[in-house]
Each structure stands twice: as C-alpha cells, then as structure tokens.
Amino acid sequence: MAKVLPEHARRHNRALVLQTLLRTEGLSRADLARETGLTRATVSDLVGELIGERFVRELGQREDSRPGKPATLLEIDRGGHQIVGLDLSGHDLLRGAVLDLDGSILAREQLPLEGSTGEEALAKVTLLAERTLARTTAPVLGVGVGSPGVVNLEGTVQTAPNLGWTRVPLQDLLAQRLGVPVIVSNDANAAALAEHGFGQAEGDLMLIKIGNGVGSGLIVSGALVHGRRFAAGEIGQVMVGTDGGLDVEYDRGKTVESWLSVPSLTGRLETAGALRDDVLRRAGQRLGVALAPVVGALNLGEVVLSGPEELLDGVLAEAALETIRRRTMTDSSGDLLLRMTTLGDDIVLLGAAVLVLSGRLGVS
Amino acid sequence: MAKVLPEHARRHNRALVLQTLLRTEGLSRADLARETGLTRATVSDLVGELIGERFVRELGQREDSRPGKPATLLEIDRGGHQIVGLDLSGHDLLRGAVLDLDGSILAREQLPLEGSTGEEALAKVTLLAERTLARTTAPVLGVGVGSPGVVNLEGTVQTAPNLGWTRVPLQDLLAQRLGVPVIVSNDANAAALAEHGFGQAEGDLMLIKIGNGVGSGLIVSGALVHGRRFAAGEIGQVMVGTDGGLDVEYDRGKTVESWLSVPSLTGRLETAGALRDDVLRRAGQRLGVALAPVVGALNLGEVVLSGPEELLDGVLAEAALETIRRRTMTDSSGDLLLRMTTLGDDIVLLGAAVLVLSGRLGVS
DNA sequence: TCACGTTTGTTAGTATCCTTTACAAACAAC
C-alpha cells in the first residue's frame, strides 16, 4: 500500500484508455468515453497526449451512416514504438525478436548457446540483445526478457542452473549496456502473461510450460503470483503420487518434472512402441494429480499447456483434465478449461513484450 | 480495471493513514507523514477528517523530551465505532459478537441452530444479528458475516449444505432488515482475513479451517483469492494420494475432508487406543500431500491451521509440515511456516470484523 | 538568561486532474 497522487490517477486512466484500445479496434473518443466511464473531455485530453507520444493514431472517419458528426476512429499506433523480446529458455538456443505494440513479430534473431554458462552465457545474451535492438526501426519502448530460473522483482536471476547463473543482476546489466528500459522475469511467468495479454484467457490462469524442465506461471486477479522467494510456479520439483507410501523421502524420480519434462517423455516414448498412448496418458494423469489440489484451492478456471504439441496435445492433455475433474469436487472443476496455448513457440517472446507493455504503459 | 478519480485517491490515502495508525500506536501527524510519504499538510487534513468522523482521536502530547514543538499523539478511536461479527460455521451454534475497531470483543451472543435449515435457519441468523446489534453501544460500522458454503462477491450464499441454503442473498436480506451495511463472506475466507489483519502473518498465506468439514482461505498479494465460481478454498473435496492407482474414480473416502474433518478424526481416534499418534501423523501426512503442490505452485510462505488444538497442534501439524517439505523442492519450502492460528475459536468473528473494516474503510 | 536551532502543525497559494457545461461542426431524417 502506497500513497496515490493525482499523477498516478492520470497514469492509470491513460493505461485504461490504451488497454481499451488494445482490446477493441475502431473506437472513437466518444466510444472510449462510454467504455471507460471517463468523460469525453478527459478522454480527448488523454488521447491527445497518447497521439503526441505516438502510442495512438487517428485512423480516419467512421464509414457507417449515422446521424451526427462522424466519429474519428482511433487505433494503436503499431509503427510508433517497438519492443524487443528475448527468450532464454531454449535448450541450446537464445531467441530474440522485434515486436510491435500488438505483439506482431517483425524480425527475429537467434544465437546458439553451445553449452556456454556463467559470464560466457551472459555475454551471448548481451550480444543477442544488441543484435535484436539493431533490427528495430522505431523508438524502442523497452527490452523484455524471459529467463529460466528464479528471478526476483528487480530482475536479478537468483539461480538458473542451466545457464550457470547465481545472483546475476541481468536487468541492471542489460539496462546499463543497452541504454533502454529492461524488464527481466521468469520464462514461465512471461508465458503466463502472454496468455493473459494476447491469448484468449479470461480471469485467473495457470500456465504449465513443459520443456527441458517443467515450470508454471500463475495469474490471479490479473497479476502474476510471485511467492515469498519469487519461486512461485516451481511445480516441477514437487513430488506427485503416494505410490511409495506416505513416509518416503524426497525422490527426484517421482517429481512432476521426471514425469513430464520433454527429455523424460521422449526417452520413455522411444522404448514404448505401441504403448505410446499409455505413456502419454500416465504422464497426463500425473500432471492431473499434481494440479488437482491447486485447481481446487484456487478454484482455477483455466489451465494452459505450453510445449511440444505432438507430445502434449491430445491424450496427455485429455488425461490431465479428466484426472483433475475426477479428483476435485465436480462443482468447482466442472467448467475447468485445460488446453494448449494458441501462441505456439513464441509464447515467451510475446510474454517478454507484455512485460514491457505492462511495466512501461501499465497495460496488460 | 476501472477509472480513478481524485476522490478515489483521497479514499486510498485516508485508508493508508488509518492502516498505518492501526499497525503502530502512538504516532503524531508528522510521524504519519514520514511513514506514508504524504506531506504533513495532507496528513493533517486527512486526520482532521478522520477525527471528525470519530475514527481517530488525539491522545495528548508525547512525553519524551526532544527539541521542537511537542508532538500530538494519535490513536484509533476504539470507542468511536463498533462492528458486529457473525460466525455461522459452528456445528450447531450460531455465534455473534460486538467488536471494536481493534478487534477486541466487547460482547457476545449465541443461538443454537437445533437442526434448523432453510428459512428457519435464516430467521435464526437474522434474530442473532438483531440481538447482537442491540448490544452495541456506539455507531455501528457494519455487520460482517462468515458463512459456510460458497459465497459470491455480492454476499449471496450460493450453496451451504449444512444450512440447507441455495442462492440465499444473505447480504441484501440482512442489510435490508438491519439498516446497516452488511458484508457476507465464506467462513474460511473470513478466517484467512483475520489471520492477515489481526494475526502475525506476513505476505501470502493459506489458512486451513478444520471443523465439520475442511475449508481454506488464500491470501495472495494482500487480497483474498475468490476463484472463477467463488469456490476458492474448497480443498476439502479434493482427493489425496494415489493409493488406488491413477485410474480411480472420485471417491469421497479419499478426500482431504475424509482424512481431516473433526468427526472423521475423532471417530478414528476413538478406536485407535495407543495408536493415537499414528492416526494423527497419517492425517497430517495426507494434508501435507494435498498442500505440497499448492505450496510449490504459489511458493507459499505460511500455512496456518485453525480448529481443535488438541487434534491439530503437535503431531498432526508437524507431520504435515514435514511432508510438505519432503515433497517440495527444499529451496522453496525451506522457510515455510506451518503453525496453529493464535486467534483461537474467535477467528471467524475477527475475520467478519476485518470484512467490515476492509469494505468500509479500505483497511485490512 | 536569552538567542538559536529544531520539530510540529497549520495556512495560503499553486499545479494537476477530472468534471460539468456550453458550443461549433457535421451529418441524417423529414
């Protein structure tokens, strides 16, 4: 809880106008006023400011024939600003992209990690950021980064085993180096933001990102859940099932990750032969067992999967959904939605863009 | 997301001042200014308003000897307003209380339910509310109600099996009948708010309320999680463990509630004899198995138990904590706190008061 | 003892923000 000044209210209302315009195209100032509850005068003022800063532009007059003065339609000025997104979660490939304010990808860059860790990996990330930044053709709103590992609110990567990072203040380092605002967050959290901002998700949402490991991002009341140590979403390390009884010690072989990570899944599928569907169903069931208490406790409406479609979409997802339904009260999970993301492999890049949109414009 | 007007900012800052004063006693206007970041002038204005409304009062001058004009100390005006809290979650006893703004209980009322349901139960709740309201000796800020079952944001009890209620607009009915503001919420949610507002909890928190059933309330980022159908916290109906394999259908005998509800626990303890601790340990372990994914996904810092101390405190709680730790990555649960509430049996009454404080003053 | 610095709380003036009210422009319908 912090004090609120007039300028904060202004920023909030500005974001409200922008967000409304992001969701619905082809609105006039008067439409925006009706939609937001602000008066036409205020909207006019805010829109004027936004046009001046090249976040909004006039599109011309409305075509349809109605009485009264014709409305001047507005739209997000896609060309006015660009965003750089980085996805550091690939197994061996660092990915970068230039995006516009709508989340359209305008250019791509990539850099193989080739096993680099520590300072070396950091240098490659910086290089990729610089190369991607060089491809921008409009003022850059900011650089968003989705990194594996635990990332705190200041954008310091506290631990990222794959990259060999411990307490790396990536956000500060990049900001200093690049001279533009930088926002760093966890990759699965970024993905969840992408699904919230650019996907069809409505309301609370959990995104499960299945790759080398298994991570997740949770959105509650429109905002990311960070957790006490910024480690929210680290569901991969949780043991699932009580096959060995209740007294067993922690066993890395019985965690969500050991059942569902891509290396583990593909490994078991290679030797499965005709039992392929069995392997996938069992994996989906394990995921369902792990998620059921979360779905129940949060009364989650939507769980979204991100990862290789050929593995997740179909038997696995169906088994997970059915298991969750079977293990929770029907009333609370009857209308639960569990589906693949519609954002594909670019979900973290899009999430990185949402990080910037959210951080710089208050829009999500 | 809604528009923000100057008056909203005002209300927010007013709540900020009040909350600061609730947490720390013996502050002057200048202290409040330093604490909140507002200027002395603004704080003076807000405090003047709050004194006028009898939410704050001047306590006299600060005693200690310092240079400068002596400070006028302020405190919450406990006697200025009172709150009525109702707890409908008892097995057969409806409980009411008059509380002051600090959460001190000034008077109690109660009414046996005697198996009433439906309209009859509703009449008894109304009667209890009227009787408790009659015991107040200062202006009433509002009536808070913690009800079992699923309660939506409008205070309509959508389903409450024990009371035989379906879609009962309790909040509206009581408000109309009593002529004061009424806020109705789920009992476990109210308890979680109490722990957040009056307990020692810091940050995110899950409260497990064990009674006839097992419910829970979740506080994330300082606010209650409601869930898609306002059924968040209904963890009692979730199945726990995979003893029967992954393909089993929903089985009421394997839910959290069947392991941990008071009737179930006492029943098994009666026949346990010397194996009493085994029963409690097993129950705690089951709770731990159910909570581990939630703790992992949210990186929860604190889990609080509410219910009969003689059952929960000790073996059961310890087993639950150890099981959660064993089943989640150590990093994320290493500093997890699992403890009994310090608020005792009045936790729902206190939570009802927090509902009112929060709803009417923006304070929590 | 008395000037000086410090702290508190208030007052006056200013800037910001949104609203209300009024109005011109532009169009459809009759």
Add this chain to the structure above:
DNA sequence: GTTGTTTGTAAAGGATACTAACAAACGTGA
C-alpha cells in the same frame, strides 16, 4: 431547409495534494 443527434473541443469549477512559509513550543548552549 429545418430539426435533432453525435462528436470533439473549450472554458470554468471543484477536488486533491504539493510547496512554501509561519507561529508555537521546546532544547541547547553561550
């Protein structure tokens, strides 16, 4: 053409918090 409607802007007003300045009240130290 007249009327009514809708849009967008402009001017005035009210609310809010800030800055600057000040009086009151107290310690400190010469």
